[in-house]
Amino acid sequence: MVEDVLSLANKIASASLLDVASELSEAIQPAWSHRALVIFTLVCTGRPTKKAGDARITERVTIDELVALRDREDAPHTGERIRAKIGGQERLVRTWRSRHDALLVLFERADPGFGNQPDASGESAEPTADQRRVIEQLWQLADTSIQHQVEGSSPEYLAESRVLSAERNRVVQELTDGHTVALEAVLATLRSRHLDDATARKAAIEQLTVALRSSRDTAFTNRAMSVEPVTGAFSQLRRDLQPFSALGDLDLDLIPPPKDGRALPGEVAHAARWLVRTFALSLMNEPETTRLRVEWGCDGENLLIKLRDNGEGQRAAADAELAPMIERITALQGDCEVNATAGWGSDLAIRIPLDQPTQAAKIDIHGQLTTREREVLQLVATGARNRDIAAKLSVSEHTVKFHVASLLRKFNVPNRAALIARTR
Numbered sequence: 001m002v003e004d005v006l007s008l009a010n011k012i013a014s015a016s017l018l019d020v021a022s023e024l025s026e027a028i029q030p031a032w033s034h035r036a037l038v039i040f041t042l043v044c045t046g047r048p049t050k051k052a053g054d055a056r057i058t059e060r061v062t063i064d065e066l067v068a069l070r071d072r073e074d075a076p077h078t079g080e081r082i083r084a085k086i087g088g089q090e091r092l093v094r095t096w097r098s099r100h101d102a103l104l105v106l107f108e109r110a111d112p113g114f115g116n117q118p119d120a121s122g123e124s125a126e127p128t129a130d131q132r133r134v135i136e137q138l139w140q141l142a143d144t145s146i147q148h149q150v151e152g153s154s155p156e157y158l159a160e161s162r163v164l165s166a167e168r169n170r171v172v173q174e175l176t177d178g179h180t181v182a183l184e185a186v187l188a189t190l191r192s193r194h195l196d197d198a199t200a201r202k203a204a205i206e207q208l209t210v211a212l213r214s215s216r217d218t219a220f221t222n223r224a225m226s227v228e229p230v231t232g233a234f235s236q237l238r239r240d241l242q243p244f245s246a247l248g249d250l251d252l253d254l255i256p257p258p259k260d261g262r263a264l265p266g267e268v269a270h271a272a273r274w275l276v277r278t279f280a281l282s283l284m285n286e287p288e289t290t291r292l293r294v295e296w297g298c299d300g301e302n303l304l305i306k307l308r309d310n311g312e313g314q315r316a317a318a319d320a321e322l323a324p325m326i327e328r329i330t331a332l333q334g335d336c337e338v339n340a341t342a343g344w345g346s347d348l349a350i351r352i353p354l355d356q357p358t359q360a361a362k363i364d365i366h367g368q369l370t371t372r373e374r375e376v377l378q379l380v381a382t383g384a385r386n387r388d389i390a391a392k393l394s395v396s397e398h399t400v401k402f403h404v405a406s407l408l409r410k411f412n413v414p415n416r417a418a419l420i421a422r423t424r
Contacts (some may be wrong), residue, residue, distance in 0.1 A: 006365075007016075016388045017149055021050035024142045031134045032094075032127045034106040036386065038143070040066040041102035042266070043150050057107055060087040069095065072104045077298055079132045094127075096136060098143040150267075151274050159332075171233055185230050207358075227263035231256065231302070234296050237273045241294075244280050252280075253293040261298035268352055272296070275325050275350065277309050282321050286311050289345075291339040302334075315346035331417055369410065376403040381420055 010025040015023040020265065025037040035055030038061050043051075049066065051058035065086045075082050077097035084093055092108040097121070127135065235254045244250050264272070276294055283289045291309035298305040317326065317338040329336050334352035372393075379389045386404065390397040404416070413419050 001139075009141055012138060014143050015142075015145065016385060017044060017047065017050070017146065018382065018384055018388060018389075021052040021148060023054035024138060027138050028106070028135055031138075032106070033109055034094075035096060035109050036107040038066070038105040038107075039102060039146075040070065040105070041100070041143070041146055043100060043102065043147055045269070050122060053107070055086045057091070059337045060424055061105075063380070066103060066105070069093075069105065070097065070101075073141055079127065079135065081108070082128075095140050100147055102143050102146070104139045123396075151270050155240070171230055171254060187209065208272065227265055228269040229263050229300060230261040231259055232267040233264050233272065237276055237294075240273055241280060242278055244284070248373055250280065252293045253291065254294070257297035257298055259298040262300060262354055264303060264325070268303055268332060272305060272352065274307065275289065278325055279348065283309055283311070301354060303354060305348075305352070307348040307350070310345040311360045313340040313342045313344050313346055315340045329400065357384055369407075371392075373403050373410075376400060377407055377419075380404065380407070380416060383420075 011023045012020065012027055021037055022041050024039070025034070025051040026255065027039070028034065034053070037051070038058060039050040040063070041050070048063060049061065049062070065084075069084050069086060070077075072082075072084070075084075075095060075149070079096055081092060081094055082362050086093065086105070087107075094106045094108070096104040098104070102307065108365075122169055128225055230248045234254075238254055241252055241254070245252055268321045280292055283292060286309075289309050291310045292304070293308040295306040297306070315322070315338060322336075326336055329350060329352065332352050333349065336351075338351040339349075340346040375390060375393060379392060384392070386397050386400045393400070404419075407419060408414070408416075413420055
């Protein structure tokens with residue numbers, strides 16, 4: 001029994017962002033049988049929903065429905081059965097909310113959306129207290145795994161995530177603008193003096209006004225999901241750095257950004273906090289370094305991060321310990337300047353653009369690519385690892401490495417990050 005639980009936990013903890021929903025669903029099934037599972041998380045801005053189970057449900061679930069469900073005042077989100085409009089109609093679900101504000105939704109087997117008829121496996125019974133605790137612990141493990149993967153994500157994932165966020169923003173804005181123009185035109189027509197049916201006109205105006213409000217709310221929801229207030233992001237950084245202060249070996253001087261600074265795209269906020277934490281962690285191995293000054297600023301177009309220590313002043317941009325930070329900054333189209341003065345310490349000046357790419361990730365398939373290379377390229381563009389690609393395509397990891405090497409050669413690029421950039 002213990003071995004089974006540890007095996008399930010290991011699968012969830014090691015699952016990629018693409019597979020975490022299916023692994024969590026498989027782990028929960030023995031504790032409580034369900035028809036489908038959906039995860040909604042603001043951490044993963046590129047793909048805020050992760051789904052597993054019956055596609056007739058999961059493919060119909062919208063972000064607006066998940067936001068409304070998450071914010072329901074009558075839903076404690078601790079595993080109770082509730083009735084909610086999700087997937088386009090009323091359904092029976094159980095929900096859990098994590099400490100990272102993510103939402104887990106489990107759909108009952110006896111689903112009103114399917115005529116209230118349970119499938120062959122039978123209707124889901126009320127989970128016991130022990131079963132609820134198991135589900136809660138597995139969910140918290142999956143949520144923590146998602147959080148860590150996003151914060152420590154590869155440069156390829158960051159680059160692709162920014163593209164996805166930009167495309168979502170563009171599509172939502174286009175739809176909002178189009179609907180607004182259309183609805184306002186209808187309102188102008190109904191208000192025309194040429195129409196004498198006052199009652200019909202009044203009803204239509206009220207109905208369309210509601211539609212306009214809904215359209216604007218959709219755009220607001222999308223913006224709220226895609227960005228973090230800069231002051232809120234810095235407050236989270238302050239909390240993240242508390243363990244360093246508690247150790248007593250490093251005094252921190254934290255200079256917050258201006259309160260009216262531009263909001264940060266989600267991936268920029270997560271990467272910025274990761275950069276500061278990584279640098280602070282590297283100083284723990286330098287006994288002579290006792291102070292770190294962290295300052296965030298905004299110039300309207302970039303997030304500006306200044307890091308200064310009082311170490312020996314021997315740091316250089318080519319140092320191996322800075323390589324992961326430089327790689328992450330480059331993936332976000334930023335830059336980093338390193339200055340050191342012997343005996344006085346080192347300064348890092350980091351700039352990360354806030355404006356996201358305007359073009360969506362479009363796979364540019366050349367005629368010379370084989371069918372398998374096209375499949376591998378599409379999965380590489382999602383940020384999938386070689387192991388995950390191999391599992392998806394039912395081939396060996398060695399075969400995937402061969403195809404990736406071939407793609408790098410054909411696109412004449414040095415690494416996966418550059419390959420993803422060429423697919424835009």
